[in-house]
Amino acid sequence: MPTLLLDKKKCLRNMERMAGKAAEKGLSFRPHFKTHQSAEIGSWFRAYGVSSITVSSFRMAAYFIRSGWKDILVAFPFNPHDLARLNALSGAARISILLDHPAALPFLERLDHPVDFYVDADTGYGRTGIKAEDMEGIENLLNASHSVKKLHFRGFYCHAGHSYKSADPGIKNRIHQKARQDLANLKKQFSSYDPLALYGDTPNCSIQENFNGIDEITPGNFVFFDLMQLALGSCTPDDIAVAMSCSVTGKYHDPRRMLIHGGAVHFSKESMVLNGQVVFGQVAGADDKNGRVEKGWDLLQDGPFLTGISQEHGILEKCERIDDRTGIGDLLNILPVHSCLTANLMKEYRTLEGDLIQTLNGCF
Amino acid sequence: MPTLLLDKKKCLRNMERMAGKAAEKGLSFRPHFKTHQSAEIGSWFRAYGVSSITVSSFRMAAYFIRSGWKDILVAFPFNPHDLARLNALSGAARISILLDHPAALPFLERLDHPVDFYVDADTGYGRTGIKAEDMEGIENLLNASHSVKKLHFRGFYCHAGHSYKSADPGIKNRIHQKARQDLANLKKQFSSYDPLALYGDTPNCSIQENFNGIDEITPGNFVFFDLMQLALGSCTPDDIAVAMSCSVTGKYHDPRRMLIHGGAVHFSKESMVLNGQVVFGQVAGADDKNGRVEKGWDLLQDGPFLTGISQEHGILEKCERIDDRTGIGDLLNILPVHSCLTANLMKEYRTLEGDLIQTLNGCF
Numbered sequence: 001m002p003t004l005l006l007d008k009k010k011c012l013r014n015m016e017r018m019a020g021k022a023a024e025k026g027l028s029f030r031p032h033f034k035t036h037q038s039a040e041i042g043s044w045f046r047a048y049g050v051s052s053i054t055v056s057s058f059r060m061a062a063y064f065i066r067s068g069w070k071d072i073l074v075a076f077p078f079n080p081h082d083l084a085r086l087n088a089l090s091g092a093a094r095i096s097i098l099l100d101h102p103a104a105l106p107f108l109e110r111l112d113h114p115v116d117f118y119v120d121a122d123t124g125y126g127r128t129g130i131k132a133e134d135m136e137g138i139e140n141l142l143n144a145s146h147s148v149k150k151l152h153f154r155g156f157y158c159h160a161g162h163s164y165k166s167a168d169p170g171i172k173n174r175i176h177q178k179a180r181q182d183l184a185n186l187k188k189q190f191s192s193y194d195p196l197a198l199y200g201d202t203p204n205c206s207i208q209e210n211f212n213g214i215d216e217i218t219p220g221n222f223v224f225f226d227l228m229q230l231a232l233g234s235c236t237p238d239d240i241a242v243a244m245s246c247s248v249t250g251k252y253h254d255p256r257r258m259l260i261h262g263g264a265v266h267f268s269k270e271s272m273v274l275n276g277q278v279v280f281g282q283v284a285g286a287d288d289k290n291g292r293v294e295k296g297w298d299l300l301q302d303g304p305f306l307t308g309i310s311q312e313h314g315i316l317e318k319c320e321r322i323d324d325r326t327g328i329g330d331l332l333n334i335l336p337v338h339s340c341l342t343a344n345l346m347k348e349y350r351t352l353e354g355d356l357i358q359t360l361n362g363c364f
Numbered sequence: 365m366p367t368l369l370l371d372k373k374k375c376l377r378n379m380e381r382m383a384g385k386a387a388e389k390g391l392s393f394r395p396h397f398k399t400h401q402s403a404e405i406g407s408w409f410r411a412y413g414v415s416s417i418t419v420s421s422f423r424m425a426a427y428f429i430r431s432g433w434k435d436i437l438v439a440f441p442f443n444p445h446d447l448a449r450l451n452a453l454s455g456a457a458r459i460s461i462l463l464d465h466p467a468a469l470p471f472l473e474r475l476d477h478p479v480d481f482y483v484d485a486d487t488g489y490g491r492t493g494i495k496a497e498d499m500e501g502i503e504n505l506l507n508a509s510h511s512v513k514k515l516h517f518r519g520f521y522c523h524a525g526h527s528y529k530s531a532d533p534g535i536k537n538r539i540h541q542k543a544r545q546d547l548a549n550l551k552k553q554f555s556s557y558d559p560l561a562l563y564g565d566t567p568n569c570s571i572q573e574n575f576n577g578i579d580e581i582t583p584g585n586f587v588f589f590d591l592m593q594l595a596l597g598s599c600t601p602d603d604i605a606v607a608m609s610c611s612v613t614g615k616y617h618d619p620r621r622m623l624i625h626g627g628a629v630h631f632s633k634e635s636m637v638l639n640g641q642v643v644f645g646q647v648a649g650a651d652d653k654n655g656r657v658e659k660g661w662d663l664l665q666d667g668p669f670l671t672g673i674s675q676e677h678g679i680l681e682k683c684e685r686i687d688d689r690t691g692i693g694d695l696l697n698i699l700p701v702h703s704c705l706t707a708n709l710m711k712e713y714r715t716l717e718g719d720l721i722q723t724l725n726g727c728f
Contacts, residue, residue: 001421001423001445034675034676056675056676057365057625057676059365076613076625076676076677077613077614077623078613079611079613079625079693080611080613080692080693081365081611081625081693081695100614101614101615101692103615103691103692103693104613104692104693107693127623127672127674127677127679128614128616128623128677131618161674247443247444247445249440249441249442249443249444249468250441250464250465250492251465251467252492254495259441259491259492261421261440261443261445264632264634264705265705265708268628268632268633269632269633269634269635269705270628270633271633308491310491310525311398311420311704311705311708312398312420312421312440313440313491313492315491327467328444328465328467328468329443329444329445329467329468329471340675341628341629341633341675344629344675345709
């Protein structure tokens with residue numbers, strides 16, 4: 001079985017750096033826990049002063065409340081089918097939700113406890129949210145929300161996810177500056193509410209330096225990083241804190257390739273283009289032949305790449321460089337393209353020290 | 365939370381048809397259980413005379429042994445790290461494995477119980493296996509296997525997965541005829557072993573009619589089908605037996621789209637090109653506004669399509685046709701691109717009658 005290895009030292013360093021950057025910029029820090037989905041990894045954030053978190057579902061919110069978190073933003077436009085869950089949880093913790101449409105308000109008339117909300121503001125990503133320029137739309141939503149007892153407007157939330165679409169610094173800067181300016185405009189326009197501005201995907205929070213006008217950042221992926229973040233310039237190879245340990249189970253020629261046990265049910269089918277080809281992962285070293293990771297995976301090689309995956313099968317191409325020293329049964333460490341989806345599928349981590357770390361999805 | 369709905373009648377009809385086709389062609393039928401991964405759904409096959417099954421991991425083999433299956437092919441080139449699992453299971457059931465390299469044999473010297481193996485023959489897919497024309501390579505593997513006590517050669521296994529790469533009938537026929545001819549050649553070349561020929565992905569087993577030279581078929585996906593199989597011509601819209609019920613949680617204009625709660629952790633990131641765009645699913649009707657599915661999802665509309673997914677978010681584009689009658693909180697039924705990966709992520713099914721069906725991955 002493939003094993004998702006976690007380098008705890010790198011993970012803690014990633015946490016420390018992001019918490020330090022938030023403190024340096026005078027920002028609150030509400031990390032997104034959808035990446036690791038683990039009570040134990042989440043608890044490591046407390047050493048860096050974190051007391052409020054972000055999640056992407058009520059299932060996750062319930063899990064983290066059970067491990068003691070008391071201030072949770074469910075960063076998803078409110079789904080009316082979650083009303084019972086919201087009522088169950090909002091008695092035990094301070095729960096915030098996102099809204100981007102007045103049609104969700106009638107469902108919230110049945111709130112049992114006070115709930116905060118943020119307006120999801122779209123600064124150009126185009127996934128969810130009210131367009132940040134649509135002052136009338138936002139005002140209508142805020143006005144309509146006044147009639148809903150127990151629902152309290154706290155500010156604006158922006159996920160500028162189009163930061164994932166380009167590694168070009170000029171494009172990334174324009175995306176960030178527009179989001180920052182949009183949030184500043186909204187804070188000014190609706191200053192009578194004294195609203196907060198919440199912001200932050202991992203690329204912008206890792207790369208950008210000017211956070212004027214922003215109050216709180218909510219990145220998630222930075223806790224592990226991955227090949228996609230590396231390509232975007234959010235991290236160095238040495239910052240990537242998870243790798244999949246997979247057994248080589250086949251070696252082939254013409255073309256030269258290897259089969260690993262590690263497929264779409266382990267890595268996910270998230271792909272990216274590297275060196276002109278679609279890849280699902282990249283080899284970053286082998287273990288020491290005793291099932292232990294010798295040196296972690298500090299040094300990225302220029303491949304081989306995981307270029308094909310089906311349900312349980314993974315195919316590594318261009319294996320010439322590792323062919324001589326890699327036999328059937330050897331374990332390779334493979335960096336994932338998207339650590340959030342990989343962690344969600346794997347359900348548990350094994351640290352380099354050999355400790356097992358559980359998640360929301362594990363069955364224990 | 366998204367719910368994976370199962371139309372049990374369609375599922376049983378799919379089973380009955382494939383079992384009937386196997387019987388008509390004089391083939392044994394060893395369905396692949398990696399698609400549904402469910403003891404209950406697996407048990408439905410018994411009514412169609414099935415007593416031997418295929419799985420893709422030892423974890424799956426252990427699960428199905430617990431529900432009484434006694435003849436299981438683990439259709440993956442043997443991973444030496446699975447030796448302890450193989451020894452644990454082969455005392456309780458007849459276990460078969462795949463081999464495609466003599467380097468795996470030394471690990472099998474430590475078998476505790478008899479184990480059958482099939483040679484994985486590559487007829488052109490290029491994923492795993494010894495090339496079917498490489499008689500010398502196969503002979504070397506068979507000769508080397510003789511020294512491994514308790515290991516018994518039973519025949520050849522071919523997964524002609526390149527059948528998924530084209531909907532063109534001519535190309536599909538050539539892939540099938542080559543595989544069939546290759547298997548016939550292998551049976552002749554190695555006739556002293558009286559080997560079986562195992563074959564079968566869902567496209568070939570659904571579409572083809574000439575199975576001369578093949579002894580046993582091992583398709584899996586046909587139990588549910590999906591949008592990919594529909595595009596390949598393996599099924600009709602009416603045969604697709606699973607759909608994801610997702611709540612609409614946002615409606616947007618410019619461009620007109622909807623947000624659903626349903627993303628990569630529900631559907632997987634498997635995509636395909638339909639109508640010139642990359643899609644992750646397709647809307648196939650709504651529920652009756654009481655949480656029940658009115659008529660299943662017999663009639664496919666020409667969209668809207670699920671064109672963007674992130675971890676929990678799904679974006680439906682071109683929603684003009686359903687916009688008037690679809691509000692926030694309404695449930696839509698969405699057909700998945702790849703039902704195997706969707707079922708793996710969802711971990712359970714709800715039948716149209718409201719029964720919950722568990723899988724290997726569920727936590728109960």
